[in-house]
Amino acid sequence: MALLPVPYTKHVSLSVGSSVKIKGTSAMPFSMDPDMQVDFHTGNEINSGIAFCFRVYFGPNKVVMNTRQGGIWGDEETSTVMPFEDGQSFELDISVLAKEYHVSVNDAQCYHFRHRIEPGSVKMVQVWRDVSLTSVIVA
Structure with a gap:
């Protein structure tokens, strides 16, 4: 299967x-401290606001979730739950619920993040950093 370009953006x-389903793998071993970031932008440019930022630090086993409004980051929410496995592909599913995002990895619910910015304002999804992508599907 052909890999998607990274950074990957989709309007x-x-x-x-709605849901965003991302399939891929870390582009390097976890010992090299790779990370992956998924941003739900409120504009069509990468410097726009971010309604939901989901960043995985594979090596240190940490996930950080946040928002960015007017160029200013909000308070980070962190988790040390790490369902991603070194060298293994993953399926990341971000579901938009009425009050929050639910994030599942390989069909296991792992994280949630309350809306700080209305999800209806999201205009672009960007997936980037140290990741190889095989598909990104918005449904």
Whole structure:
């Protein structure tokens, strides 16, 4: 299967009931401290606001979730739950619910993040950093 370009961007329109499914693998061994970031942008440029930032630090086993409004980052929410496995492919599913995002990895619910910015304002999804992508599907 052909790999998608990274950084990968896709123009979207999200609403309650939408989901973003990302399939891929870390582009390097976890011992090299790779990371992956998924941003739900409120504009069509990478410097726009971010309604949801999901960043995985594979090596240190940490996930950080946040928002960015007016160029200013909010308070980080962190987790040390690490369902990603070194050298293994993953399926990341971010579901838009009425009050929060639910994030599952390989069909296991792992994280949640309350909306700070209306998900209907999301116009672009970007997936980037040290990741190889095989698909990104918005439904």
